[in-house]
Amino acid sequence: xxxxxxxxxxxxxxxxxxxxxxxxxxxxxxxxxxxxxxxxxxxxxxxxxxxxxxxxxxxxxxxxxxxxxxxxxxxxxxxxxxxxxxxxxxxxxxxxxxxxxxxxxxxxxxxxxxxxxxxxxxxxxxxxxxxxxxxxxxxxxxxxxxxxxxxxxxxxxxxxxxxxxxxxxxxxxxxxxxxxxxxxxxxxxxxxxxxxxxxxxxxxxxxxxxxxxxxxxxxxxxxxxxxxxxxxxxxxxxxxxxxxxxxxxxxxxx
Amino acid sequence: xxxxxxxxxxxxxxxxxxxxxxxxxxxxxxxxxxxxxxxxxxxxxxxxxxxxxxxxxxxxxxxxxxxxxxxxxxxxxxxxxxxxxxxxxxxxxxxxxxxxxxxxxxxxxxxxxxxxxxxxxxxxxxxxxxxxxxxxxxxxxxxxxxxxxxxxxxxxxxxxxxxxxxxxxxxxxxxxxxxxxxxxxxxxxxxxxxxxxxxxxxxxxxxxxxxxxxxxxxxxxxxxxxxxxxxxxxxxxxxxxxxxxxxxxxxxxxxxxxxxxxxxxxxxxxxxxxxxxxxxxxxxxxxxxxxxxxxxxxxxxxxxxxxxxxxxxxxxxxxxxxxxxxxxxxxxxxxxxxxxxxxxxxxxxxxxxxxxxxxxxxxxxxxxxxxxxxxxxxxxxxxxxxxxxxxxxxxxxxxxxxxxxxxxxxxxxxxxxxxxxxxxxxxxxxxxxxxxxxxxxxxxxxxxxxxxxxxxxxxxxxxxxxxxxxxxxxxxxxxxxxxxxxxxxxxxxxxxxxxxxxxxxxxxxxxxxxxxxxxxxxxxxxxxxxxxxxxxxxxxxxxxxxxxxxxxxxxxxxxxxxxxxxxxxxxxxxxxxxxxxxxxxxxxxxxxxxxxxxxxxxxxxxxxxxxxxx
Numbered sequence: 001x002x003x004x005x006x007x008x009x010x011x012x013x014x015x016x017x018x019x020x021x022x023x024x025x026x027x028x029x030x031x032x033x034x035x036x037x038x039x040x041x042x043x044x045x046x047x048x049x050x051x052x053x054x055x056x057x058x059x060x061x062x063x064x065x066x067x068x069x070x071x072x073x074x075x076x077x078x079x080x081x082x083x084x085x086x087x088x089x090x091x092x093x094x095x096x097x098x099x100x101x102x103x104x105x106x107x108x109x110x111x112x113x114x115x116x117x118x119x120x121x122x123x124x125x126x127x128x129x130x131x132x133x134x135x136x137x138x139x140x141x142x143x144x145x146x147x148x149x150x151x152x153x154x155x156x157x158x159x160x161x162x163x164x165x166x167x168x169x170x171x172x173x174x175x176x177x178x179x180x181x182x183x184x185x186x187x188x189x190x191x192x193x194x195x196x197x198x199x200x201x202x203x204x205x206x207x208x209x210x211x212x213x214x215x216x217x218x219x220x221x222x223x224x225x226x227x228x229x230x231x232x233x234x235x236x237x238x239x240x241x242x243x244x245x246x247x248x249x250x251x252x253x254x
Numbered sequence: 255x256x257x258x259x260x261x262x263x264x265x266x267x268x269x270x271x272x273x274x275x276x277x278x279x280x281x282x283x284x285x286x287x288x289x290x291x292x293x294x295x296x297x298x299x300x301x302x303x304x305x306x307x308x309x310x311x312x313x314x315x316x317x318x319x320x321x322x323x324x325x326x327x328x329x330x331x332x333x334x335x336x337x338x339x340x341x342x343x344x345x346x347x348x349x350x351x352x353x354x355x356x357x358x359x360x361x362x363x364x365x366x367x368x369x370x371x372x373x374x375x376x377x378x379x380x381x382x383x384x385x386x387x388x389x390x391x392x393x394x395x396x397x398x399x400x401x402x403x404x405x406x407x408x409x410x411x412x413x414x415x416x417x418x419x420x421x422x423x424x425x426x427x428x429x430x431x432x433x434x435x436x437x438x439x440x441x442x443x444x445x446x447x448x449x450x451x452x453x454x455x456x457x458x459x460x461x462x463x464x465x466x467x468x469x470x471x472x473x474x475x476x477x478x479x480x481x482x483x484x485x486x487x488x489x490x491x492x493x494x495x496x497x498x499x500x501x502x503x504x505x506x507x508x509x510x511x512x513x514x515x516x517x518x519x520x521x522x523x524x525x526x527x528x529x530x531x532x533x534x535x536x537x538x539x540x541x542x543x544x545x546x547x548x549x550x551x552x553x554x555x556x557x558x559x560x561x562x563x564x565x566x567x568x569x570x571x572x573x574x575x576x577x578x579x580x581x582x583x584x585x586x587x588x589x590x591x592x593x594x595x596x597x598x599x600x601x602x603x604x605x606x607x608x609x610x611x612x613x614x615x616x617x618x619x620x621x622x623x624x625x626x627x628x629x630x631x632x633x634x635x636x637x638x639x640x641x642x643x644x645x646x647x648x649x650x651x652x653x654x655x656x657x658x659x660x661x662x663x664x665x666x667x668x669x670x671x672x673x674x675x676x677x678x679x680x681x682x683x684x685x686x687x688x689x690x691x692x693x694x695x696x697x698x699x700x701x702x703x704x705x706x707x708x709x710x711x712x713x714x715x716x717x718x719x720x721x722x723x724x725x726x727x728x729x730x731x732x733x734x735x736x737x738x739x740x741x742x743x744x745x746x747x748x749x750x751x752x753x754x755x756x757x758x759x760x761x762x763x764x765x766x767x768x769x770x771x772x773x774x775x776x777x778x779x780x781x782x783x784x785x786x787x788x789x790x791x792x793x794x795x796x797x798x799x800x801x802x803x804x805x806x807x808x809x810x811x812x813x814x815x816x817x818x819x820x821x822x823x824x825x826x827x828x829x830x831x832x833x834x835x836x837x838x839x840x841x842x843x844x845x846x847x848x849x850x851x852x853x854x855x856x857x858x859x860x861x862x863x864x865x866x867x868x
Contacts, residue, residue, distance in 0.1 A: 028500065028501020044770060045780070047778055051297055051301045054508075056392070096776055103298070110403070115362065127372075141399065142607075182360075
């Protein structure tokens with residue numbers, strides 16, 4: 001495949017610029033391989049996160065030619081031989097150095113979500129769950145926390161609403177818990193009030209970039225929005241609240 | 255002059271090094287015992303190599319075949335280990351694994367289900383019955399995420415992207431803290447503590463072809479060795495039989511044993527299902543010897559013996575190597591792994607989704623239609639830091655170790671699926687071991703450390719950035735990997751091992767004079783350079799132990815000493831830093847097994863099922 005031209009953003013929180021590198025790319029390589037080649041031969045101190053190199057850990061999230069992607073799963077042969085490949089850090093998060101961003105905000109959001117609270121197991125000590133009742137949970141639990149969905153979400157990326165919306169990754173974490181057959185918590189009030197389910201305007205950008213092909217919008221966010229609507233905006237329940245009082249969280253149980 | 259008091263210093267009761275399954279489980283336990291617990295990990299939380307574990311975690315739940323029980327799991331582990339596993343650890347593991355798996359479910363893990371709604375279990379190499387609790391082929395991700403999501407609510411402080419440079423001790427050699435480096439800023443930090451739990455995994459990055467990621471440089475092994483802990487049986491390095499062999503950039507990436515567990519078979523270039531020619535005597539009575547019986551097992555695993563593709567990993571890896579050497583390999587130097595002609599496409603996509611994805615994206619191979627090309631890849635360290643079976647304490651007071659960096663459970667060969675359960679069982683025991691140690695021996699006081707030692711460690715680390723010129727850390731790493739790949743591989747000779755020891759010795763000046771360009775902030779070259787010292791110690795310890803063990807057992811194959819030798823059948827190889835600072839290796843006889851456990855290991859399956867041996 002020969003020599004390829006890469007433009008890589010180099011810099012830190014104080015600023016930076018794109019630098020151009022010419023690097024050998026051979027058969028079967030992915031973008032991360034070429035970045036590693038540049039690191040070993042031309043720029044030893046180039047910062048890039050990576051671990052498994054097989055799309056399973058979600059460390060090497062970057063933007064390649066403007067698209068949020070895992071560098072380890074982006075094959076070089078999808079680009080034309082003379083195409084310049086531009087790699088830059090995820091835009092939605094503060095840059096630390098080069099391709100590495102500060103994703104700690106995501107870890108803080110996860111901490112805000114209350115853990116599973118299971119009921120009692122059966123008399124023999126085992127829980128029972130039918131496979132068909134957990135298919136949806138297993139879809140969400142494929143998440144590798146690459147945060148590409150967070151990076152591409154307009155609410156976070158363009159509007160910076162990090163104080164009111166947890167983003168798609170944690171909306172589907174909440175959906176996982178809300179749909180978990182063993183969970184006994186009522187999570188609907190906080191999904192609306194604390195985690196901002198109303199902010200998502202269903203543009204499906206998160207679903208489009210998910211490397212695990214999790215249908216975040218249709219299978220997680222929309223069902224959560226429907227549960228919220230059922231609880232808070234059901235005309236009969238609203239009337240009931242008006243007549244008989246009661247707090248915001250009253251209404252039908254989920 | 256460096257002023258150590260200016261280095262940021264914090265305190266925890268317990269510091270856990272490593273945030274894979276073992277480290278997280280240990281931290282959860284220490285924290286639940288009321289201890290202020292911190293985790294230090296080189297990557298972000300949730301990225302440790304545990305996420306790569308695919309097949310499942312072994313536990314004799316008996317959900318799929320009610321004949322299973324802890325004794326049969328124990329027997330399988332001992333036999334798989336070629337009778338070199340620690341008897342007590344294998345017992346603790348088999349007895350405790352079901353509780354740890356059920357606990358994980360109550361913390362949110364969503365395992366695949368049986369028809370009656372319980373945790374499903376799959377067949378795996380060396381396990382007599384379907385025993386692996388699993389989630390498709392991404393069980394490790396489920397384990398680490400569950401522990402992570404549970405652990406963040408336990409008050410554990412996680413120091414991410416932070417590398418431990420050295421363990422600190424007082425004048426009596428008692429653990430007193432750790433010196434670390436923030437990768438992000440390049441700043442140093444001291445954590446004073448009463449106990450350290452090592453959970454750093456293995457050292458796969460000492461080889462060129464490995465399933466391990468950049469983190470696995472033998473840090474825990476080297477750090478513990480450096481302050482006087484003993485290492486045990488490092489010669490047993492597991493080569494997983496099925497890694498990807500093409501394209502070159504993913505050479506070594508793991509292909510789960512689950513492919514074979516779900517019915518996949520191995521073929522050579524002549525289309526022969528060659529594993530029938532490699533069945534060892536010890537497993538002959540439990541292994542199908544005709545294609546008809548092996549195929550019948552697929553539909554009825556109760557009345558047919560298991561196919562030879564599910565023999566233990568050491569056997570399958572050597573068989574593939576032998577086929578390639580005999581000129582019957584695949585185009586890129588491996589064997590063919592075929593599930594496409596064995597199972598329906600929908601079944602494959604449901605049971606092995608991540609394998610389907612991996613081959614499709616990385617090799618442009620559709621495993622529901624085409625065969626895979628696979629070959630051995632350095633995957634796992636059976637050996638490691640020597641620990642007490644019940645407390646996981648090392649020879650150093652206050653230092654504990656669990657998971658892959660600790661030795662004992664797997665002997666000469668680890669069974670697939672016994673690693674994830676190992677992490678949970680011994681992570682839990684290490685956490686409680688450290689808590690007991692603090693309660694009984696340390697009370698409220700951490701030991702002191704010597705500031706001059708800290709200053710010297712910091713100078714060693716910063717000199718890499720400060721020297722005018724020196725060797726390129728990436729190229730030094732490359733040389734080390736090539737030497738280990740060529741001379742400490744899946745089969746070894748005394749001549750090769752002697753050669754690799756001198757290659758490593760010759761490389762030492764380059765390691766000492768390594769130079770990283772640029773600033774201290776998130777400097778990949780500096781981090782690479784800092785990991786080299788761990789890899790040098792680990793590689794040397796593997797080579798020296800492999801040279802000492804003059805026999806072939808499990809994952810350690812000496813071409814110049816074929817077959818298991820009686821005189822080595824009950825001996826460990828112990829490595830320790832000598833008083834002269836040189837690495838010393840010795841052979842140590844093991845204590846006799848407890849008679850009741852030996853009876854279980856030697857019993858027939860029928861006796862264990864019927865309860866005539868107990």
